[in-house]
Amino acid sequence: MNLKNYIGGGFRQQTSNNWITNLNPATGEEICKVPVSNSKDVHEAINSARIAYPKWSKLSHGERSLWLSKIADKLEEMFEEIAKIESIDTGKPISLARSVDASRSIANFRFFSEMIRDLEIEEFEMEDATNFVIQKSIGVGALITPWNLPLYLLSWKIAPAIGMGNTVVCKPSELTPMTADLLMRAINDIGLPPGVINLVHGNGIETGSQLVENPDIDFVSFTGGTVTGSKVASSAAASFKKLSLELGGKNSSIIFADCEFDKTVRGVVRSGFLNQGQICLCGSRIFIEEEIYDDFKNSLIDAVENMKIGNPLNEDTDLGALISREHLRKIEYYSDLAIEEGGVLLTGGVPCLPKGLEKGNWIAPIIVEGLNHESRCSKEEIFGPMVTLHKFRKEDELIKMVNNTKYGLAGSVWTEDIEKGRRVAESIETGMIWINTWLHRDLRVPFGGVKDSGIGREGGKWSLGFFSELMNVCIKHK
Ligand code: NAD
Numbered sequence: 001m002n003l004k005n006y007i008g009g010g011f012r013q014q015t016s017n018n019w020i021t022n023l024n025p026a027t028g029e030e031i032c033k034v035p036v037s038n039s040k041d042v043h044e045a046i047n048s049a050r051i052a053y054p055k056w057s058k059l060s061h062g063e064r065s066l067w068l069s070k071i072a073d074k075l076e077e078m079f080e081e082i083a084k085i086e087s088i089d090t091g092k093p094i095s096l097a098r099s100v101d102a103s104r105s106i107a108n109f110r111f112f113s114e115m116i117r118d119l120e121i122e123e124f125e126m127e128d129a130t131n132f133v134i135q136k137s138i139g140v141g142a143l144i145t146p147w148n149l150p151l152y153l154l155s156w157k158i159a160p161a162i163g164m165g166n167t168v169v170c171k172p173s174e175l176t177p178m179t180a181d182l183l184m185r186a187i188n189d190i191g192l193p194p195g196v197i198n199l200v201h202g203n204g205i206e207t208g209s210q211l212v213e214n215p216d217i218d219f220v221s222f223t224g225g226t227v228t229g230s231k232v233a234s235s236a237a238a239s240f241k242k243l244s245l246e247l248g249g250k251n252s253s254i255i256f257a258d259c260e261f262d263k264t265v266r267g268v269v270r271s272g273f274l275n276q277g278q279i280c281l282c283g284s285r286i287f288i289e290e291e292i293y294d295d296f297k298n299s300l301i302d303a304v305e306n307m308k309i310g311n312p313l314n315e316d317t318d319l320g321a322l323i324s325r326e327h328l329r330k331i332e333y334y335s336d337l338a339i340e341e342g343g344v345l346l347t348g349g350v351p352c353l354p355k356g357l358e359k360g361n362w363i364a365p366i367i368v369e370g371l372n373h374e375s376r377c378s379k380e381e382i383f384g385p386m387v388t389l390h391k392f393r394k395e396d397e398l399i400k401m402v403n404n405t406k407y408g409l410a411g412s413v414w415t416e417d418i419e420k421g422r423r424v425a426e427s428i429e430t431g432m433i434w435i436n437t438w439l440h441r442d443l444r445v446p447f448g449g450v451k452d453s454g455i456g457r458e459g460g461k462w463s464l465g466f467f468s469e470l471m472n473v474c475i476k477h478k
Contacts, residue, residue, distance in 0.1 A: 001032040003177055003201055005041055006184035008048035009194025015040045020174050020203065025091030025321040026312050028359030034177050037200040042169070042210040045198040049140040049167040050216060052195025057137040057165035061116045064163050067192060068113035071159075074186040075106045082151060082179055087312045089178040090147065091321035091361065092275050094313050100275075101179075105155040111443045112159035115464065129476045135468040137165030138242060139218030142211045144171045144232070146224045147323055148278045148383075151179035157221045158183075160463035162196055169217070170199045171208050175323055177201050204228060215239055221466070222246070226381070226407075226452045233455070244456040244466050246280070246448060248381040249409030252402045253283035253438070254424060256415035257291040260436070264414040265299045271412055271438035273304065273365050276322055277385040280453075281410040281432070281439055284387045285378055287398055293391045297369065300389075301347050304365050310354040322361040322384060331384035334377055335366055343371040343388070373401040381407065395420075399427045409449035412438045431457070 002019070004011040018036035023029065035041075056064075075082065082102040087094040092101075124131040143157040154172060161168050172180035184199050200207055212220055213235045219242035222232045226248040236243045253268050271283035288296050312320035322328045335349040348366035365385035371378050378388045392398040402411070412434040415421045421435040431449040434440055441447075447459035458466055 003032055003034050003181050005035060005037055005045065005201055006188070006197070006199040007041075007045045008051070008198070009188070009192075011184070011188075012041075012044075014038070014201070018206075022089070022175065022177060023324070024088055024360070025323050026088075026357050026360040031089060031178065034174050035201045037202040037207045039210045041200050041202075042207060042214060045169045045200050046140060046211075046214055046216045048195040049169055049198050052193060053137075053140060053167045056162070056167055056193060056196050059165070061119050061163075064165065065113045065117035068109045068116065068159055068163055070190045071187060071192070072106050072109035072113065074190050075109065075183075078182065078186060079106070082182060084313070085178045085182060086151060086176075087320070089176045090150065091312055091323060093317040093320050095315060095317070096275060101149060101152050105151040105179075107443065108152070108155040109159045112163045112463070115460070116160075116163040119464065129474055132473045132475070134471045134473060135164065135464065136471050138467065138469050139166060140216060141166050141168045141219045141221060141467070142171065142214075142217045143168050144208055144211070144220070144222045144224065145173060147173035147175040148275060148280070150176040151183060153223050154180055154183065156458065156463075157223075158197060160458075161221065161467045164464055164467040166219075166467060167196050168198065169211060170197065171202065171211055172199070174201065174203045208232075209235065212236055212241075217241060219243065219467070221458070229454070242466070244448075244458060245454045246458065247409075247452060247454040248383070248407060249280045249282075249449060249453050250285065250379060250381050250405045250407040251281060251283045251410045251412075251430070252285045252287055252428070254398065254402065254411070254413045255286065255288045255292070255296060256413070256417070256420070257289040258416045259414040260416060261292070261296070261299070263436070265296065265303055267412070267414065267436070267438055268300065269303045269307070272387040273307065273319065273385050274439070276319055277365070277387075278323065278383055279439070280383075282383075283410075283412055283438065284382060285373070285390065285402075286387055287390045287392050287402060290391050290393050293389075297346070297389060301367060304367060305347055307365065309352055309362070309364065311357060319365060319385065321357070322363065325361055327384065328361040328363060331363055331366075331382065331386060334380075334382045334384075334386060338366075338368045338371060338377045338386075338388070341371055341375040341377055343368040343375070343377065346389075348385070373404060379405045395424060399424065403429045406452040407449070408451035409453035410434075
C-alpha cells in the first residue's frame with residue numbers, strides 16, 4: 001500500500017519518487033510506503049489552504065462547530081478501525097488504542113465543536129466606552145505531530161485550529177502515518193470544503209522543515225522532541241510565526257510513606273509503563289520516601305513482572321512493542337549506561353521476544369535502583385519502558401532533586417495528606433502535576449510545559465487562544 005498526500009480535497013501522489021517504508025513495530029513486516037514530500041508538494045498544500053481560507057474564515061462559529069461535529073460522527077463510525085490501525089502502526093495494545101487513542105480523537109472534535117459553538121465575545125465597559133475582545137482567525141497553520149499518540153495529538157490540534165477559522169497543513173510522523181490517512185478519508189467522505197485540511201507526508205528534514213520555513217505559513221503548532229523543537233523555533237522566529245511547542249519531559253512520581261499503598265503501586269506502574277513508557281507525561285523518575293522504600297520497590301517489581309507482554313492485537317496484552325529498531329537501540333543504550341553509572345537493574349533490560357513476533361522491537365520493562373539523581377539516566381528523557389528509583393528523607397531535599405532536570409512537563413505526588421501533596425506539587429517546576437492519580441485529563445484545563453518542555457499552552461480556552469488573534473474594538477459612547 002502506498003499512501004498519498006491529501007491536498008485541496010483530493011488524494012495526490014507526491015512529486016518525487018522518494019518513499020519511506022513503514023514497518024509494523026511488533027512484527028517487523030511492512031505496513032505501507034510513506035511518500036517523502038518535497039518543497040513543491042508543501043507549497044501546493046499551503047497554496048490550497050490559502051485558497052480555502054477566505055471562505056472558511058468567514059463562516060460563523062456555529063457553522064464551523066457543525067463541521068467539527070460531523071467529523072466526530074464519522075470517526076465514531078470508524079472507531080474500531082482507528083483502534084486497530086493505531087495498534088498496528090504504533091505497536092501499542094489494542095485495548096489502549098481503544099480507550100485512549102480512538103476515544104480521545106473523537107472527544108477532541110466533539111469538545112472543540114461545543115466550545116466553539118458556545119464561544120462568547122468578552123466585553124469591558126468603561127464610563128464612556130465599551131470594549132469588545134474579538135478572537136479572529138490567524139490564517140494558514142502548520143500542524144506537526146509525533147508518533148506516540150498519532151491521531152490523538154493530530155485531532156487535538158486540527159479541531160481548535162479549523163474551528164477558529166484557520167486552514168491547515170498537517171505533517172504527521174513518518175513512523176505512524178496510518179490514522180492521519182484515515183482522518184483524510186473521513187473528511188473526504190463527509191465533504192469538508194477542499195483545502196481546509198491538507199496533509200503532506202514525509203520526514204523532518206525534507207518535509208517538516210520546508211513547512212515551518214515557508215513564508216506563507218502564519219502559525220506553527222509543534223509536538224515532538226526538544227531538540228527538534230529548538231530547530232522549529234529558530235526557523236519560525238525569522239518570520240515571527242505564532243508558535244506553540246509541546247516538547248519532551250522527564251517527569252517524577254513522588255511517593256510519600258503515607259500514600260494508599262496498593263493504589264499507588266498501580267498508579268506508578270501505569271504512569272511508568274503505559275504505551276511502553278512512550279508518553280511525554282510518563283513518570284520515569286520515582287522518588288520514594290525512605291520508610292517504605294523496600295516494600296514499595298518489591299511491590300513495584302512484582303507488578304511490573306506480572307504485566308503481559310505480547311501481540312498488541314491480543315485483548316489481554318498490557319505491553320506492546322517499541323516504535324522502531326532505532327528506539328529499541330536507544331533504550332538498550334540507556335540500560336547499559338545505567339549499569340556504567342553505578343545502577344542495578346532490578347528487572348528487565350533483556351530482550352523478550354513474544355512467539356512469532358521475533359522481528360519486532362521488544363524489550364522487558366526495566367527498573368533501576370542505586371543511581372545518583374544527577375546521573376544521565378535520571379535526568380535525560382529516555383521515552384521508553386525504563387524507570388529509576390530514588391530514596392528521599394526530607395521534603396526540601398526531595399524538591400531540589402526533582403527540580404534538577406532541564407525538563408518541566410508533568411509529575412505526580414502520592415500521599416494521603418492533601419495539604420502536603422499540594423505544597424510539594426506547587427514547588428515542582430512543571431506545567432502539570434497530579435495528586436494521587438496520573439494522566440487524569442480534563443479537556444478544559446491548560447496543557448504544556450516549562451523549561452525545555454515547551455512554550456505556551458494548549459487545551460480548552462488556551463487552544464482557542466493560541467489558534468486565534470485577539471483584537472480589541474473600543475466604541476466611544478455618545
Ligand atoms: P521528533 O521531534 O523526532 O518528531 C516530531 C515531528 O517533527 C515528526 O513529525 C517529525 O517528522 C517532525 N520533524 C522532525 N524534524 C523536523 C524539522 N527540522 N522541522 C519540522 N519538523 C520536523 O519527535 P518524535 O520522536 O516523533 O516524538 C517523541 C518526542 O515527542 C518525545 O521527546 C516526547 O516527549 C515528545 N512528545 C511531547 C508531547 C507533549 O505534549 N509535550 C506529546 C507527545 C510527544
